[in-house]
Amino acid sequence: MKKFVAILAALLLPLTAAAHGPSPQKVEKEIVIKAEPAKVWAIVKDFGGLHKWLPPVASTKLEVKGEDTFRTLTLKDGGTILERLKSNDDTDMKQKYEIVEGVLPVSDYNATITVKAGPGAGETTVVWMARFYRKYKLNPPIPEGQDDKSAIDAVTGVFDAGLPGLKKLAEGK
Amino acid sequence: MSSAFVSLIESTIAAALLAVSGVACAQPFAYITNQGSDSVSVIDLAIDKVISTIPVGKGPVGVAIADNAQKAYISNVESNSISIIDTEQNKVIDEIKLSGSPVGLVVSPDENTLYVADWFDDQVLAIDTHHPQTRRIAEVGKAPAGMVVSRDGSRLFVANRDSNDVAVVDTASLLVVSHIQVGTHPFGVAISPDGHSLYAVNVYANSVNVIDVASGQSTATIRVGDHPYCATVSADGKRVYVSNTQGDSVTVIDPTTRRAIATIPVDSIPEGITYSASNNRIYVASWGDDTVSVIDASSNQRLASIPTGKQSRAFGQFIAAARH
Numbered sequence: 001m002k003k004f005v006a007i008l009a010a011l012l013l014p015l016t017a018a019a020h021g022p023s024p025q026k027v028e029k030e031i032v033i034k035a036e037p038a039k040v041w042a043i044v045k046d047f048g049g050l051h052k053w054l055p056p057v058a059s060t061k062l063e064v065k066g067e068d069t070f071r072t073l074t075l076k077d078g079g080t081i082l083e084r085l086k087s088n089d090d091t092d093m094k095q096k097y098e099i100v101e102g103v104l105p106v107s108d109y110n111a112t113i114t115v116k117a118g119p120g121a122g123e124t125t126v127v128w129m130a131r132f133y134r135k136y137k138l139n140p141p142i143p144e145g146q147d148d149k150s151a152i153d154a155v156t157g158v159f160d161a162g163l164p165g166l167k168k169l170a171e172g173k
Numbered sequence: 174m175s176s177a178f179v180s181l182i183e184s185t186i187a188a189a190l191l192a193v194s195g196v197a198c199a200q201p202f203a204y205i206t207n208q209g210s211d212s213v214s215v216i217d218l219a220i221d222k223v224i225s226t227i228p229v230g231k232g233p234v235g236v237a238i239a240d241n242a243q244k245a246y247i248s249n250v251e252s253n254s255i256s257i258i259d260t261e262q263n264k265v266i267d268e269i270k271l272s273g274s275p276v277g278l279v280v281s282p283d284e285n286t287l288y289v290a291d292w293f294d295d296q297v298l299a300i301d302t303h304h305p306q307t308r309r310i311a312e313v314g315k316a317p318a319g320m321v322v323s324r325d326g327s328r329l330f331v332a333n334r335d336s337n338d339v340a341v342v343d344t345a346s347l348l349v350v351s352h353i354q355v356g357t358h359p360f361g362v363a364i365s366p367d368g369h370s371l372y373a374v375n376v377y378a379n380s381v382n383v384i385d386v387a388s389g390q391s392t393a394t395i396r397v398g399d400h401p402y403c404a405t406v407s408a409d410g411k412r413v414y415v416s417n418t419q420g421d422s423v424t425v426i427d428p429t430t431r432r433a434i435a436t437i438p439v440d441s442i443p444e445g446i447t448y449s450a451s452n453n454r455i456y457v458a459s460w461g462d463d464t465v466s467v468i469d470a471s472s473n474q475r476l477a478s479i480p481t482g483k484q485s486r487a488f489g490q491f492i493a494a495a496r497h
Contacts, residue, residue, distance in 0.1 A: 021292060023208065026209065096419070110419060112441065112461075131460070
């Protein structure tokens, strides 16, 4: 009888197996740039200058409200993203920021850009890492374009466009 | 003779031998869930190295240890199940299938009950560890997350992430006795070894509520770092350690003065944290660097980083007692 119940339970399981909440997702990319770390950090640190190295961004509007610094990114494809600077650490050459709201299909997105010397002399390694959830945080069924894969693909697209853009800007001139 | 009494005698003798001999006994092991690798890293705390990697279900997060039964329970959030690990062989020996999303786990002091917080169905399951198909359900609040049990096993304390409270549950009836209001988005909870104080970590408020268990009142709110998730208490109860996921740090609290007294830089996005009495160290999982940071409690310094699997979380009490 026990075995029968177990088999029955196993057959029924797939009907409910979709029920799980959103898990935090991670995208991490890095690039090596042939330029001095201080030069690369100066570009990254400039919170209002993102359009200079992230191609999908048409313009960046910087706003300081009290102790907080925000930027509104206007995208070439349309739509905006509002982000808040959490910290720029000159000693560690690390920037932390978060998305407040916007067209990227993510929730609770916060990211860190770290600038480090090496591997070789005159070289800099930049690591960009984000933690976020999918756009739709409630129980499935998940609306199209708001699932884990859409979130990961979107963030990966940003990093894959931005890091080469940063490299080009830093190595140029 | 009850098994609890026997184990009390055993641990007293072990502690006495340790004190007399001055030689370190076998150290405990840490069971670290790697959300991104679908595995558990087993760390030997004598050498601070991973000695085994155990495949479990998908997206493992929570962990709870039953020392006498020599079992570790792992919540597989994305495959809706609990993996049961035999901590002597470091192998999965069983899997409990559920319908909801298990995240937080805690074992009762007598090890007869595994409490599972299903934060999607807003339920806590009380599972009989000897007969895992036998389950009772408690409705406790919204998005139940971290849990601890009182020393006598009679009360379960549950952080309700989306109702900003800690539910006090009578474990015999599984009825909520009271709700204690805390800060916004409480996730992890910890209880002092003497059972008198409860600490609730409020993710959005960047604070910890100190709760007097006897009165059920919050007696202090202490500011910590950015987006704190979890807490652990030292063996003497004099220090509380809190992981700050966005501050990449651990805040050290003195609960007597109700102040944060130190902030320790650790590896990125630190989450699950547990104090180890055997070596007076704190271990904290790093989701961002795929490591466990090791902190020396006497100096409040990070000593080392132990590489584990991807996106380590280790949510819960993750250290299994040493075996002699």
